[in-house]
Amino acid sequence: MAKEMMKGNTAIAEAAIRAGLDAYFGYPITPQTELLEWMSVRMPELGRAFVQAESELGAINMVYGAACTGKRVMTSSSSPGISLMMEGLSYIAGTEVPMVLVNVMRGGPGLGNIAPAQADYNQIVHGGGHGDMHPIVLAPASVQEAIDLTVLAFDLAEKYRAIVVVLIDGSLGQMMEPGELPPMAPLKTAIPDWAVRGGDDGKRRTLSSIYLNPPDEEVTNLRLERRWQEVQANEVRYKEYYLEDARYVVTGFGSAGRIALSAVRAARAEGIPVGLLRPISLNPFPRQVIADLSERVEGFLVTEMNAGQMLDDVMAAVAGRKPVEFYGRMGGVVPFPDEILGEIKRMVNGQVPMSGHPRDRWLERMPRAN
Amino acid sequence: MQTEIIIAGFGGQGVLFAGQLLAYAAMEEDKAVTWIPSYGPEMRGGTANCAVVVADEEIGSPFVKHPQAAIVMNLPSLDKYEALVAPGGVLVVNTSMVDRPCQRPDITVVEIPANEIAERLGDRRMTNMVLLGGLLAQLPVVSMEAVDKALKEHLPERHQKLLPLNRQAMQEGASQPARV
Incomplete structure (x- = not known):
């Protein structure tokens, strides 16, 4: 495919679409808004789901619900909006459903400003959400890398039933650079075994992050830790x-x-x-x-x-x-x-x-x- | 080999679009290029600038402190960027919007009454193209043909009829004398 001149924000949005994104939920915030804006045009055009939620809390919980169906889902925001999503992210990690999150970082703490910053590193890399959780975090430095890593993010999210964060700053979101997009991938039709699917096969499945019996939670914690060891062994870039x-x-x-x-x-x-x-x-x-x-x-x-x-x-x-x-x-x-x-x-x-x-x-x- | 250009002026003067044209033209010529705007809670009439880096290898910083060239479309931009252009570089000044000469003896200065030229051509929106022509005559970082092609591909349908005028504006700018 020929190279196109794109802003980081729109490049990520289009790359996600080409990777087979089924549903996008988000809420506008600078310097990320072009991503949501692109989704708002392209997703309905392709007959896919786009919802501008009432807030970042709404958006992340819509992602949670949609992710439980095994579909490819994502949201995006910028620093203060990401802070609002932390509870939902922890639930998603605890439920072991895949999702992609894009954080276009801006100056902070607090409302800060809309200029580029990288001050969410600790929040994103070392936790943010409560509990022992390990998001995979990818940090592109160019529009081309942003495209490639967004596509990879969906594959990794599904492979490890994990949250994958594409972490950029406002300048990469706003910058234009030539990039080559992948061809449009077909939407996934296979439904993973763990996904809830409305009882169409007569089987009852429940997805939740609740393990009231502590040993059960510990079993889950150990599974997540061992899965993380696998990520550490295979996904360093x-x-x-x-x-x-x-x-x-x-x-x-x-x-x-x-x-x-x-x-x-x-x-x-x-x-x-x-x-x-x-x-x-x-x-x-x-x-x-x-x-x-x-x-x-x-x-x-x-x-x-x-x-x-x-x-x-x-x-x-x-x-x-x-x-x-x-x-x-x-x-x-x-x-x-x-x-x-x-x-x-x-x-x-x-x-x-x-x-x-x-x-x-x-x-x-x-x-x-x- | 890397060339850095800053274009600065008021919002609405076509600062960002002129930079994008350079970037599209560079892509057309298969070069590595970055275009980055100063973004913020800005509006028409406020200051705007963008930095364009054109190179033949992977580009490091898209942010530029001392560009090889700058186009300044108004007085605040002249005040800000005159001192920052790298020694031996090029400064293109829109004299229609400034009331003082450039003081730097160590750079090439192209002073162009771009508003007047654009008005004489019949469309004030051509100001940025006049200045871009002035720049490319001194610093052929991309060819005029590539800019022409970029214009053709990126001017909205309703403005395609302005292509010859854009071309003419660039040529007018390119024919302006430089002070070395």
């Missing part, structure tokens, strides 16, 4: 740039990762042996790759559009073997490549202490307004 001969590694996900690529290239042009590791699956996290790198490189720079959330996962993987530095911008402010280049040079030219926390050192360097 990342992209490497210039790492072959790198002595220093920059790492960042999504937009922060691609901005860092410009900084890494600029550093390379000055003869600095630095490479980039861009995690694509944030959950499962490419922990082993980072651990292996920490055996052979001299230091890491983590760059994010938050106060160092993925930083904690990188530090856990590096496990004190090598120094780690951090650079972040927050509140909807996007770092420019030259800021990251400056941080690379600081790391390479100076002595990075092994003691203390990179977040404290970063805060020390940031301006103090009050």
Whole structure:
């Protein structure tokens, strides 16, 4: 198929449709609205379900119900709307039904603003909803990756009966880039065994997240944990740039990762042996790759559009073997490549202490307004 | 090889569309390209800008601080981007909307009374195309033919009759003298 110029938001929407999305439920919020808007036109046109719910709570619970039928379902929102969905997400995780969630992150906490940010990392990757739950989290950095990972998200959701989150920031949602969409896949006709189907085969099925008897809940918890081990073993994804001969590694996900690529290239042009590791699956996290790198490189720079959330996962993987530095911008402010280049040079030219926390050192360097 | 361009002006001046045309043209030429708007609670008459990056390899940052070129369609945009254009770069100024000359001695400056030219051509909406022509004459990041093709494919049906005028506007802009 030929390439088309698309915004990240519309590319994700159309990719989901081509992947065989049966039903979309959502509520508008900037900087995600084009996704819902695209769905509102395309889904009815194709005879599929589109509902603009009365709120994000309504939307996620409609997703819950529809997911129980074994159909391909999704919703999308931006940070504050995602917070509203957390209860429903936990119920969906506890019921073990597949769904895809798109979070187009914006500045926060609270109402914040509509500018790009990555500050929902901890909420999305490390839980959000209550209970032991593990969403698979994919973080594209380009329109093409957003398309490819959206299609993958539906397959993974069904394979592991899991929630798969496509996590982007507002800038990728709003940015246009050429991308190639997949051909239209036929809608799924096979109904999974676990799905509720209105008793058409005379069998009674109940789907629920309620296990009043604690040992029963524990059996479920163990099943979910073992399934997660399988995800960890099979679904780690990342992209490497210039790492072959790198002595220093920059790492960042999504937009922060691609901005860092410009900084890494600029550093390379000055003869600095630095490479980039861009995690694509944030959950499962490419922990082993980072651990292996920490055996052979001299230091890491983590760059994010938050106060160092993925930083904690990188530090856990590096496990004190090598120094780690951090650079972040927050509140909807996007770092420019030259800021990251400056941080690379600081790391390479100076002595990075092994003691203390990179977040404290970063805060020390940031301006103090009050 | 990578080229970065910022187009800035008031909302309604065709800032975002001019950038999209560049992006479509770059795609037409099989180049890697990103187009990113400044987005916010903005409206007609407010300031608007977009950044376009054209490259022959995977593009890193779509955000640009020091572009090789900028088109500034009004005074606030001149004030903001004059200092940011990379040394040796190109600044295209819509002199119809600014009341001072550009001060940078180290860049190529193209000063175009684009509103007047567009009005002389009979359609004020051509202002952005005049300036785009002025840019492409100094920085041929994409060919005029590719822009032409992009226009043809992306102008709504009801505006297709304006294609020759758009072309003419670009050529008028391209024929404007540059100050090196």
